[in-house]
Amino acid sequence: MSAIICTDLCKYYQQGDSVIKGLDHVNLEIAAGSFICLSGPSGSGKTTLLNAIGGLDRLDSGQISINGERVDLLGKAALADLRLHSIGFVFQAYNLIPVLSARENVEFVMQVQGVSATKRRQRSMKILQEVGLEGMEDRRPAQLSGGQQQRVAVARAIVSQPKLVLADEPTANLDSKSMEKLMTHFRELNQVHQVTFMIATHDQRVMNWAERRIYMVDGQVTRDEMQDP
Amino acid sequence: MAARRRDAALGLSLRLAWRNIWRQKRRTWLTALAMIFSNVLLVFMIALQFGSYEMMINNSLRLFIGQAQVQRAGYHDEQKMRLSIPDVADLAASIRRELPSLSAAARANAFVLLSSKDRSFATRIVGVEPAHEPGLSTIPGLVTEGRYLDDPTAAEIVIGSVMARNLKVATGDELTFLGSGRDGSFAAGVVTVAGIFNSGSADLDRSLAEVPLAYFQDAFTMAGAGHEIALSAGALDDVPAALEVLSTMLNEHQGLVVLDWNALMPGLKQAIQADMSSGWFMYGVLIILVAFSVLNTQLMSVLERTREFGVIMALGIKPRRLALLVLFETFLMAALGLLIGVLLGAAITGYFSTAGFAYPGMEDLGAKFNLPSVVYPSMDLFAILLGPSVVFVFCLLAAIYPALKLYGLKPVEAMGAV
Ligand SMILES: Nc1ncnc2c1ncn2[C@@H]1O[C@H](COP(=O)(O)OP(=O)(O)OP(=O)(O)O)[C@@H](O)[C@H]1O
Ligand SMILES: [Mg+2]
Numbered sequence: 001m002s003a004i005i006c007t008d009l010c011k012y013y014q015q016g017d018s019v020i021k022g023l024d025h026v027n028l029e030i031a032a033g034s035f036i037c038l039s040g041p042s043g044s045g046k047t048t049l050l051n052a053i054g055g056l057d058r059l060d061s062g063q064i065s066i067n068g069e070r071v072d073l074l075g076k077a078a079l080a081d082l083r084l085h086s087i088g089f090v091f092q093a094y095n096l097i098p099v100l101s102a103r104e105n106v107e108f109v110m111q112v113q114g115v116s117a118t119k120r121r122q123r124s125m126k127i128l129q130e131v132g133l134e135g136m137e138d139r140r141p142a143q144l145s146g147g148q149q150q151r152v153a154v155a156r157a158i159v160s161q162p163k164l165v166l167a168d169e170p171t172a173n174l175d176s177k178s179m180e181k182l183m184t185h186f187r188e189l190n191q192v193h194q195v196t197f198m199i200a201t202h203d204q205r206v207m208n209w210a211e212r213r214i215y216m217v218d219g220q221v222t223r224d225e226m227q228d229p
Numbered sequence: 230m231a232a233r234r235r236d237a238a239l240g241l242s243l244r245l246a247w248r249n250i251w252r253q254k255r256r257t258w259l260t261a262l263a264m265i266f267s268n269v270l271l272v273f274m275i276a277l278q279f280g281s282y283e284m285m286i287n288n289s290l291r292l293f294i295g296q297a298q299v300q301r302a303g304y305h306d307e308q309k310m311r312l313s314i315p316d317v318a319d320l321a322a323s324i325r326r327e328l329p330s331l332s333a334a335a336r337a338n339a340f341v342l343l344s345s346k347d348r349s350f351a352t353r354i355v356g357v358e359p360a361h362e363p364g365l366s367t368i369p370g371l372v373t374e375g376r377y378l379d380d381p382t383a384a385e386i387v388i389g390s391v392m393a394r395n396l397k398v399a400t401g402d403e404l405t406f407l408g409s410g411r412d413g414s415f416a417a418g419v420v421t422v423a424g425i426f427n428s429g430s431a432d433l434d435r436s437l438a439e440v441p442l443a444y445f446q447d448a449f450t451m452a453g454a455g456h457e458i459a460l461s462a463g464a465l466d467d468v469p470a471a472l473e474v475l476s477t478m479l480n481e482h483q484g485l486v487v488l489d490w491n492a493l494m495p496g497l498k499q500a501i502q503a504d505m506s507s508g509w510f511m512y513g514v515l516i517i518l519v520a521f522s523v524l525n526t527q528l529m530s531v532l533e534r535t536r537e538f539g540v541i542m543a544l545g546i547k548p549r550r551l552a553l554l555v556l557f558e559t560f561l562m563a564a565l566g567l568l569i570g571v572l573l574g575a576a577i578t579g580y581f582s583t584a585g586f587a588y589p590g591m592e593d594l595g596a597k598f599n600l601p602s603v604v605y606p607s608m609d610l611f612a613i614l615l616g617p618s619v620v621f622v623f624c625l626l627a628a629i630y631p632a633l634k635l636y637g638l639k640p641v642e643a644m645g646a647v
Contacts, residue, residue, distance in 0.1 A: 056543055057641045077547060084545025095540035095644065099248035109544055111241050156544075 003032035003164070003196055004053060009062035011048055011219070021219035022048040023059070028214070028221065032067075032163075033194040035187065035229070037201055037210035045219040046200035047092055050166045053198070054087050055079040066164070084113060088157030090167035092200075095153065096141040102128060102152045103137040110160050127155045130185055132178060147173040154182060158189060165189075167199045171206055183209045187229070242550065246557035253530065260526045261566045264620060267519045268570020269577065271512055271616025276578045277586060278508055279607035283465055285501050290490050292428055293366045293437065295334075295459030296468050297489045299324075299479065304456060305488055308338060310411045310449070314485060317455030318358060318442065324458065325361075327478055331462055331471055334361035337445050337455035339416070341408035343438065345396040352392065354406060354438045356445025356455065365459050368426050368439070375400035375424035382443045385423040389434035393425045400424060410450035418448045465490075516620055520627040527559055527631040538635060539643025552632035559628035563621045571617050575608075582608040 006029075011022040023045050030036060038046045051057040053064060055071050064071045066082075074082065083089070096105045106124040115123075128137055131151040141149050150173045157165055165186075171179045187209060189195045199206065207213055208229065215223035250257045290296050299320070304312040314320060314335075321335040337356035342349055359378040363369040368387075369377040378387055386404060388396075398404065402422050410416040420440060428434055446453060462471040472487050479485050490497070531538075538551055585603030606612075 051641055054543075057639075080542070080545045080547045082545070083543065087545070089543055091540065091543070091644065093644075095536070095543075097245075097537060097541065099245065099252060108241075112546055112550070 003034070003067060004028070004030040005063075005065050006030075006049075006053070007063040009049070009052060009064065010060045011045075011052065011057070012060055021045070023052065023062075024219035026062070026219070026221055028224075030196065030198070032196055033190065034212060035190045035197045035210055036212045036214060037199050037207045038214050038216065039201055039207055040216035040222075042202075044216040046216060047168055048219070049216070050168055050198060050200055053164075054089060054166050055082055084109065086163050088160070088162040088165040088167075090154050090157045090165070090170045092168040092172075096149055096156075098141050101138045101140055102133060102144065102148075102155075105141070105152055106155045106159050109156065113160060115160070123159055124155070127159045128152075131155050132181060145173075147175070147178060150174060151178070151182070158186075158195075161189070161193055161195065164196045165198070167197065169200060169202070171201065171203055176205065179203070179205065242554050242557055243561075246554055246561055249530075249554070250558050250562055256526060256529075257562060260522055261562055261569070263519050263522045264563060264566025264624065265570040265573065267515045268566060268617040268620055269574040270515065271620065272571060272574025272613050273578050273581075273606065274508065274512065275616050276582070276606035276608065276612040277604060279609070279612040280582070280586075280604050282498070282501055283607065284604050286490070286497060287465055288367075289497060289501075290494070291365075291367050291461070292430060293368055293433060294490065294493055295365050295461050296465065297460040297462075297472055297475075297487055298493060299458040299460065299475075299485055299487055300456065302484050302486045305492070308340075308456070310339065310409070310456075313337070313411060313451065313454035313456055314458065314482075315452075315454045317453070317458065319453075320482070321358070321361065321458045324460070324475065324478070328471060328474060330467070331460050331475070332361070332364035334358050334365045334459050335442055335455045336457050336459060337442060337449070337451055338457070339408050339445070339449050341406040341416075343392075343396070344405050344407075345398045345402065348396050350392070350395060352436050352438055354386075354408075354440055354445070356442040356449075356451075357439045358442050362439075365461050368428060368433070368437070371426045371428050372424040373427045375422065377424050377426075378439060378441050381441045382447075383423075383441055384418060384420045384444055386420040386438055386440050387424045387426060388422060388438045389436070390425050390427040391431065391435040392438065393422070395435070398422055406448075408449070410448075411452070411454065412450050414450060416449045418444075420444075460487075512616065516616075516623050519620055520623040523559060523562070523624045524627040524630060526562075527555060527628045528634075530558070531555060531631045531634055535638070535643045536645075538638055539640045539645075542638060543640040543644060548636045548638065551635045551638075555632040555635065556625065556628055559625055563624040566624070567617050567621050570620075571613065574617070575613050578606045578613065579608060582606045 006026055009023045009026040013020040013022055026049065038049065040046060052059055055074060059072060097108065100108060103124050106127060107120045110120045125137065128134065131154055133148060133151055136144065136148065144152065150170065154170050157167065171182060174182065183206060186197055190197055201207060210227065211229050212226050214221055301312040301314055317335040321333045324331060324333040335358050339354055341352065341354050343352050359381055372387065378385055400422050403419055404422060405419050406417065408416045442455065462468045468489060472489060475487055479487065541551060542548065582605050585605050587603045
C-alpha cells in the first residue's frame, strides 16, 4: 500500500496579471519506505510540493493522503500533531531557533513530544556526532557556519525517527565528504527503519543516491523514473 | 506521562521565554525600567495617600470632636439637655486615672441666642474644662486674639473668628446669652470675650463658642452634669483597643455609651478619600502608559520573530504554546519590574515612614493651622502592593493582543518573512 498519494494537486499564485503555477495537476504515489529525490530548475515547485505534503500550506485543489488519511482535510491542530509526531522537516533555509544551542535545537521537538530528558540527551548527542558536529553541541546557531547549521537542522528533523522526512536542499552548504556522510546516514535510516525520504535537491551527486527520481518543471512532474542507487 | 510532558513543556517555555527577553537587552531593560519607575512612584504615592488619609482624619478629629466620646445613649441622635452624664468632670478624671493612655475632657452643650450690642445669633455654646481641653482639641492653640480660657469658673467666652465678625465684637467686649437650663428653666448670662480663634474650619469658626464648664453648669443648672467626654488615644489605630477597655469600665454606669469617630462623624473617611480621588486618575494614566509600553515591546518582539515562529509552527508546535511563550516573556519582564519596583519603593517608603515626608509648602500651612507639617507614609502591605499588582495585571493584559496575533500566523508565509 502506498504511503503517500497525491491526486491532481494544484497551487497557483496570482502575481499581478499573470498566474504562477506552483503546482499544476501533480499526481504521485509514494510507497512507504521510498527514498526519493525531487529535482528541477529553480522555481519548478519542489518546495511547494514538500510543503503541501507536510500540511504546511493549503492547496487550491487536489487530494493528499498519507497512510489513508486525507491530509488536505485535516484541521490546523491535527496538522500540527501530524508534523510533530510523524514528519521531519529540513527547510531550505535552516531555520534554527537562535536562542537555543545546537543540542537544544535538536532536542526541541522531542521535548514538546514529551521525551524524557535522559533519552533526549542521549539521542541528540548521538545524532550530532553522526552528522559530524561533535564538540559543537553547546554553540548557538550564530556561532556555527552555514553548513554546520544545516546539519543541525537535519539532525533536528531525523532525531525522533519520523515516518517521513521531507528535506528541502539538505546538502546545499555541504562539502562532498559531509554530503556523503549525511546521505549514508539517510540511506541507513531508510533501510533499517523504513523511513520514507523525499529530498529536493539540485545536486547531481545527491540524486545518484535515490532509488526514484522525480523531475519537475513549472509545477508539473515531467519525469518520474526508478534507478539503482 | 501526560503530566511529565506538561512539566517538561512548561520548563521549556519558561527557559525559552527567559532567553528570549534577553535577546533585546536594552529594550527589555527599558520596558522593565518603565515598570520599575511607575511601581516605585505608585508604592510611594499610595502609601503617602493612605498616610495622608489617616493624618487628615486625625487632624480633623483633633480640631474639636476627638477620636471618641462618652455620651448618654441617644444623645448623639437628639441633643436634649436632659440626656446628660452626672458628675461628668469626676468621670473624666477617673478615665484619665484608669486609662493613662487616653486624654479625656468633659463637655456640656446648649443652644442659645448669643447677642452683642448690635446683633444676635442662635448658636451652640460648649462648656469645657480649660485645663484638659488642650489635650484633646487644637482650638486652644489656635486662639489668634486674646487668650484661651483659664479660670474654670470665670464668666468668659472664646469664639470663632467668623462669629466675632458677625457679632462685631473684639476681645474684652461683652456678650449675653439666652437659653434654657436642664430643668427647663430660663438660663441667661453675660460673658466677656476672652479670645477669638481661627481654626481654618469655616463651620467651627462660625458656630463654636466655648465657656468654662463650671460656669456653664452653674448657668444652665446642670448640677455637675455634662453631655460628653471627648477622648483621644493618640494614633487612630490605638482607638479600638482603648475603647474596649473603656467599655468594660463604663459597665457600672448605666446608659452611657462610647461612640468612636466613625459614629461621631459618619462619612468623614469617605469625604476625605473622595477629596483625594484625583490622585487615582493620575495613577490610572501612569498604569495605562506602562501597559502601552509593554504592548509596544511585545508587538515588536512578536513581529520581528515572525520567521522564527513560522519555523516552530512548521515543526508541529501549536500557536497556543507560542502565545503562552509570549505571555511568559511578559510575565517574566513584569515580575522583574514588580520585584525591583516594590523593593525600591518599599525602601523609599520605609525611610519616609519614619523620617516623615514634608509636602513642599506644607510647613507654612501647618504652622498656621496648628497641624503637623509632615506626613508619614503608611507602611502597610496593602498600600505597598496595590499599585504594583495592578501594573502587573495590566502588563499581562497588554500582552494578550500580541499573543493572539500568533493564532493568525501561517507557517509558510511566516517562514518567508524576514
Ligand atoms: N508566496 C508566493 N507568492 C507568489 N509566488 C510564489 C510564492 N511561493 C512560491 N511562489 C512561486 O511558485 C513557484 C514554485 O516555487 P518553489 O519554491 O516551490 O520552487 P522550488 O522548486 O522550490 O525552487 P528552488 O529550487 O529555487 O527552491 C515559483 O515560481 C515561485 O516564484
Ligand atoms: Mg525550493
